[in-house]
Each structure stands twice: as C-alpha cells, then as structure tokens.
Amino acid sequence: MESRPRVLLLGLDSSARSHHDVTAEESLDELGLLVDTWGGEVAARLLQTRPKPDPSWYVGRGKLAEAVELARASGANTLATDSELTPGQLRRIEKEVGEAGLDLRIIDRTQVILEIFARRAHSREGRLEVDLAQAIYALPRLTGKGLILSRLGGGIGTRGPGETKLEMDRRHLRQRIINLKGEIAEVGRQREVQSRTRREGAAPLAALVGYTNSGKSTLFNRLTGADVLVEDKLFATLDPVVRRLDLPNGQRVMISDTVGFIRKLPHNLVASFRATLEEVRTADVLIHVIDVSDPSWAEYAAAANSVLVEIEATSAPVIYALNKTDRLAGGRAAALADPRAQERARQSRVVALSAVTGDGLDELQAALSAELAGRRQVFTFKVPYAQASLISELHEKGRVLAEVYEADGVAVKVEIEISAGRRVEAALGRT
Ligand SMILES: Nc1nc2c(ncn2[C@@H]2O[C@H](COP(=O)(O)OP(=O)(O)OP(=O)(O)O)[C@@H](O)[C@H]2O)c(=O)[nH]1
Numbered sequence: 329m330e331s332r333p334r335v336l337l338l339g340l341d342s343s344a345r346s347h348h349d350v351t352a353e354e355s356l357d358e359l360g361l362l363v364d365t366w367g368g369e370v371a372a373r374l375l376q377t378r379p380k381p382d383p384s385w386y387v388g389r390g391k392l393a394e395a396v397e398l399a400r401a402s403g404a405n406t407l408a409t410d411s412e413l414t415p416g417q418l419r420r421i422e423k424e425v426g427e428a429g430l431d432l433r434i435i436d437r438t439q440v441i442l443e444i445f446a447r448r449a450h451s452r453e454g455r456l457e458v459d460l461a462q463a464i465y466a467l468p469r470l471t472g473k474g475l476i477l478s479r480l481g482g483g484i485g486t487r488g489p490g491e492t493k494l495e496m497d498r499r500h501l502r503q504r505i506i507n508l509k510g511e512i513a514e515v516g517r518q519r520e521v522q523s524r525t526r527r528e529g530a531a532p533l534a535a536l537v538g539y540t541n542s543g544k545s546t547l548f549n550r551l552t553g554a555d556v557l558v559e560d561k562l563f564a565t566l567d568p569v570v571r572r573l574d575l576p577n578g579q580r581v582m583i584s585d586t587v588g589f590i591r592k593l594p595h596n597l598v599a600s601f602r603a604t605l606e607e608v609r610t611a612d613v614l615i616h617v618i619d620v621s622d623p624s625w626a627e628y629a630a631a632a633n634s635v636l637v638e639i640e641a642t643s644a645p646v647i648y649a650l651n652k653t654d655r656l657a658g659g660r661a662a663a664l665a666d667p668r669a670q671e672r673a674r675q676s677r678v679v680a681l682s683a684v685t686g687d688g689l690d691e692l693q694a695a696l697s698a699e700l701a702g703r704r705q706v707f708t709f710k711v712p713y714a715q716a717s718l719i720s721e722l723h724e725k726g727r728v729l730a731e732v733y734e735a736d737g738v739a740v741k742v743e744i745e746i747s748a749g750r751r752v753e754a755a756l757g758r759t
C-alpha cells in the first residue's frame with residue numbers, strides 16, 4: 329500500500345471574504361477534511377492574513393519561504409492551497425520550491441476535489457464529466473513534461489512538424505476535450521429519453537440537496553429503506569439515485585439523493601455536473617438538508633444555495649430539513665427556535681429532525697405531503713368495464729376515495745395529480 333501523502337495546508341485570511349463566508353480557519357479545516365477524504369494526512373497548517381491573494385505567488389513570497397521551511401520540518405511531501413491557484417502561481421511556486429531543494433508536490437483545493445471525484449464517480453456519465461473537468465483544468469497548466477497527459481490517459485500520437493512536446497500535448501488535450509463533450513452529449517441524450525419515460529405520468533419528484541456531509545444519504549436511506557453509502561467523509565455520494573416513497577397519506581413521490589455541494593466547488597465541475605443534477609433542476613420540491621449541529625450552519629446553507637443558483641435549480645419550493653438535532657443540547661425545539669430557522673420559516677417550510685434517530689421524520693413527510701397537495705385534485709370518473717385497466721392505474725397513481733361498481737362501469741372518486749387526472753380524462757373521452 330502506498331503511504332498516505334503528508335500534507336501542509338496553506339490558506340489565506342483576506343478581507344475580500346464576503347460577510348456570509350465562514351472564517352479562514354474553518355475553510356482551512358474543511359481543506360483538511362478534503363485532504364483526509366482524498367487519502368492524505370495533515371502534517372501542518374499555515375494561514376497568512378493579507379488583504380487579497382498575491383497575484384503572482386498566492387501568499388506573499390516571504391510566507392512561501394516560511395511554508396517551505398515548515399514543510400521540511402514537519403516532513404510534508406505535499407503542499408495544498410485553500411484556493412485554486414492560477415497556472416502562473418502554480419508554476420512559480422513549483423519553481424521556488426524546486427530551487428529550495430525540496431521534493432514537494434503542489435496541489436490546490438480544486439485539484440484535491442477533482443481527484444476525489446475522479447476516484448469516487450462510478451456511473452459512466454459521472455466519470456466522463458470528471459474527466460472533462462480535469463482536462464479543462466489541466467489545459468492551461470501543461471508544462472510539456474507530459475506528466476498530466478499520461479495521468480489522463482492521453483498523449484498518444486505523433487508530433488507534427490516543428491511542434492514542441494508542449495504544443496503536441498495541448499493539441500491532444502484539446503481533442504480529448506472535444507471527444508469527451510461529444511460522449512457526454514450522447515450519454516445525456518440517452519438519459520434524457522429514459523428519464524422522460526420514467527417521469528411521464530409518474531409520481532412527483534423530491535430531490536435531497538445540501539452541503540456535503542449534511543446527512544442526505546442517511547435521510548434517504550431512512551425514508552426509502554435504501555442502502556446508499558453513508559460516510560463521515562466529504563462527497564460520499566456522487567452518482568444520483570432515485571427511489572419511490574409512499575407517504576402516509578397515500579401520496580407517492582420519487583425521491584433522489586445526489587452529490588453534496590461545497591464552497592468553492594470548481595466551476596468546471598459545476599458546469600459538468602449540471603446534466604447529472606438534472607434531477608435537482610427538474611424536481612417538484614427540494615429538501616434542503618442542513619447539519620444544524622454546526623454553529624455555522626447558515627453559512628453552509630448559503631453556500632449550498634449559491635450552487636443551486638448556479639445550476640439553475642431555483643424554481644421548485646424548498647423544505648428546509650434541519651438535521652442532526654440529536655447533537656443539539658435543546659434537540660429539535662432548539663433548532664426550530666433558532667432565529668435563523670425562524671427567518672427561513674417565514675418563506676418556506678422548516679422541519680427539525682434527526683436522520684439517525686428518526687425523530688421528526690413524520691413532520692418531514694407531512695411537510696412533503698402539504699407541499700405536494702396543491703398539485704393534486706379530486707376527480708370523479710365513470711370508467712367503462714372495457715377500460716378497466718384504468719382503474720388499477722388510478723389505484724397506483726392516486727388515492728381512491730370511493731369506488732362503486734355500476735351496470736355500465738365503475739364510478740371512481742380519486743385524488744390524483746392534476747396532470748395524471750387530465751390524462752385519464754382524455755383516455756375516457758376518446759371512446
Ligand atoms: N448525529 C447525527 N449524525 C448524522 C445524522 N445524519 C447523518 N449523520 C452523520 O453524518 C455523516 C454524513 O452523512 P451522509 O448521510 O453520508 O451525508 P451526505 O449529506 O449524504 O454526504 P455526501 O454524500 O458526502 O454529500 C455520517 O457520519 C452520518 O452518520 C443525524 O441525524 N445525527
């Protein structure tokens with residue numbers, strides 16, 4: 329087994345932070361969790377306070393020298409920065425570190441996230457999307473050494489006349505990006521056809537969204553009896569799953585679990601995941617899961633919200649699920665009494681629960697029913713015996729309130745989604 333990389337975390341405390349951001353310390357803590365998920369261990373950490381990043385060096389040049397010494401002293405073999413480095417910053421830092429005679433791999437937050445995703449994505453589409461994001465990230469950072477390309481499985485081919493190694497690598501990588509985009513478009517078309525068939529006339533869709541590690545999969549498993557991987561790591565879930573859930577009032581919904589969001593999510597990755605997150609964008613209701621046991625939960629929720637804005641998933645109503653209340657001294661009541669929760673409750677439904685103990689799950693289901701109720705309506709049909717298959721369809725999709733067998737057919741009173749009811753109406757009208 330390869331030994332775990334020993335990582336020095338390097339971050340910036342800049343006044344450029346917006347007011348709803350977490351502190352630089354918290355951000356560096358999160359980088360530590362990312363590094364842990366990535367497979368490394370934290371050897372040391374260093375923060376510099378400065379108004380904004382140094383355009384050439386990220387931290388100041390003096391601080392970088394300090395980092396190099398700290399890496400040497402703590403036996404680190406990797407240096408991870410808490411923000412994405414520009415290609416220029418990366419090159420200069422690598423050169424400086426090399427001149428100091430230290431064998432230190434430089435990696436930024438973006439690449440840590442990309443490598444976690446690369447290892448954890450299992451679906452074909454997910455893999456293609458990560459490959460694409462990595463290729464786009466790598467293109468301006470090629471050095472001509474061929475290292476990145478061999479890692480990406482490209483770089484085969486011949487050098488054109490008068491072409492340098494670097495130019496050839498760039499050309500191959502550009503071609504790879506074009507190919508990947510083509511493949512993704514193809515897979516996306518297939519998925520769209522499948523999901524359209526699945527959605528047509530089917531139950532409404534509720535999507536679990538929220539910051540990574542907030543407890544979405546735990547809640548998903550609780551609600552649906554599924555067995556999705558739950559881990560105290562970031563990005564345990566990458567590939568979306570959808571399951572059926574029958575609410576206590578008989579309403580059927582589809583519920584989806586998907587990738588968690590994170591602050592500073594690499595932009596390419598958001599772009600590539602837009603398609604996979606289609607479940608989220610087309611959902612009828614979003615359940616925004618929040619780890620309310622973290623004092624800074626409102627900042628995490630805000631970060632998750634900005635990803636929702638970025639993937640254009642803002643039209644569906646949101647139910648806030650304040651999770652992990654078993655960890656709060658005051659339990660669920662304390663979560664609901666929190667002014668930040670009350671502020672949200674003025675606009676949306678807010679429930680407090682614990683996915684682990686199951687407390688408050690009833691409230692969540694009731695909130696879901698209430699949110700979806702508007703989408704249902706009571707219809708009265710007379711179904712001729714020749715079309716009896718419609719009766720079982722009504723039972724399957726709706727809640728049958730009365731059913732009387734008469735001479736010329738079955739009189740059915742049913743509460744059902746308006747769109748499904750309209751379709752049955754049309755089917756009956758056709759005869
Ligand atoms: N105490 C407590 N822990 C919880 C609760 N819900 C989830 N957890 C824990 O939180 C961690 C993350 O849970 P997951 O369900 O994997 O979180 P997730 O939101 O799916 O995370 P990603 O898939 O990584 O985005 C696990 O260690 C869970 O056991 C809860 O209600 N109470």
Ligand SMILES: [Mg+2]
Nearest residue numbers: 544545564565
């Ligand atoms: Mg998960």
